[in-house]
Structures are given as C-alpha cells and as structure tokens.
Amino acid sequence: MTFNELxxxxxxxxxxDDRVERLYIEQLETQSMSSDVNFFNILYLVKDLSFDDTSLEFIQCFGDVLTMFxxxxxxxxxxxxxxxxxxxxGIFRIVLKKxxxxxxxxxxxxxxxLNKDETQKAEEFFLLNLSC
Structure with a gap:
C-alpha cells in the first residue's frame, strides 16, 4: 500500500463516520506520496469516544490483522x-477533539x-503540530 492509498x-x-471531525496522518520525511508504507500513524479527532466495534472496522480497512494491542x-x-x-x-489514535x-x-x-469543521480556526492546533 502506498502512502497515497493509505x-x-x-x-x-x-x-x-459522523463522529470524526479531523483526520491526521504522520508523513515521515522519507515518505513520498507514492512510496510503499511499512509503518503508519493515524490520528482521528472525534466528537465522542463511543467507538466500540467501529475501531476494529477502521483497523481492518487497511489489511488483514496479524496482531493487535x-x-x-x-x-x-x-x-x-x-x-x-x-x-x-500501524498506530491508530482516537482522541476526543475537546x-x-x-x-x-x-x-x-x-x-x-481532512477537517470537517471549516469554520474553526487553524491556529487552535498549531501548538500540537496538528495544524489544519
């Protein structure tokens, strides 16, 4: 899978998913959009943490799981x-936006x-290296 496909x-x-407000992915300095991904790090900022089985569905969209912790x-x-x-x-983080x-x-x-809330100012997340 390439970084762009990911x-x-x-x-x-x-x-x-209506709960997801923003999506962030770590792009390593050595990765281009077309390079194969051996490791990835995804962060979803959500309205609420009621993710139960949905978390597993997210994870399975990226391939067949061998081990998960x-x-x-x-x-x-x-x-x-x-x-x-x-x-x-891969690392998946799901975090309450607030x-x-x-x-x-x-x-x-x-x-x-992805930023679903276009009315919100980008500066809010500059301190977190999460600008959008």
Whole structure:
C-alpha cells in the first residue's frame, strides 16, 4: 500500500463516520506520496469516544490483522498498535477533539488530511503540530 492509498482509505473512513471531525496522518520525511508504507500513524479527532466495534472496522480497512494491542494509557485517548499479515505496522489514535491538549506530549508531526469543521480556526492546533 502506498502512502497515497493509505491516506485515501483513512479519508473515506473519516467521511463516512459522523463522529470524526479531523483526520491526521504522520508523513515521515522519507515518505513520498507514492512510496510503499511499512509503518503508519493515524490520528482521528472525534466528537465522542463511543467507538466500540467501529475501531476494529477502521483497523481492518487497511489489511488483514496479524496482531493487535490496545495501548490506552489515558482515558481521553484510545490507541491501538497493529501488525498486519504483510508485516506493515500501524498506530491508530482516537482522541476526543475537546481533549486534544493531551497530544502535546507526542513527538510525531502529523499532517491534516481532512477537517470537517471549516469554520474553526487553524491556529487552535498549531501548538500540537496538528495544524489544519
């Protein structure tokens, strides 16, 4: 799967789910849009964390899951680490939009792929490396 394909799958998921307000993906400096993805990091900012089985459906859209670990250390962030059958690895974070400040500790730099709330100012997330 290329980075561009990954982005389009993640974007479709976000568009189809009313709870998702923003979608971010980490693009490594060594990745171009057409390069194959061996590791990816996706962040969904949502209205509420009632994701139950939907989280698993999100994860399965990117391939057949070999191993999956929930790594939730904070009640405001749901985090899954996944290894797919083709050995691609991924991290999914689902975060309440109102609690985005918990992301300040993250070292990753995400790019905004989708912002459903076009009326909101981009400056709100500059401090988090989540501008959109």
């Amino acid at each position: 982005k389009e799958i993640a974007k479709k998921i976000a568009m189809d 929930e790594n939730t250390e904070n009640e405001n962030v749901i985090e899954y680490k996944i290894i797919y059958e083709n050995f691609t690895q 609690d985005a400040k918990v992301l300040r500790k993250l070292e990753e730099k995400y790019i905004c792929v």
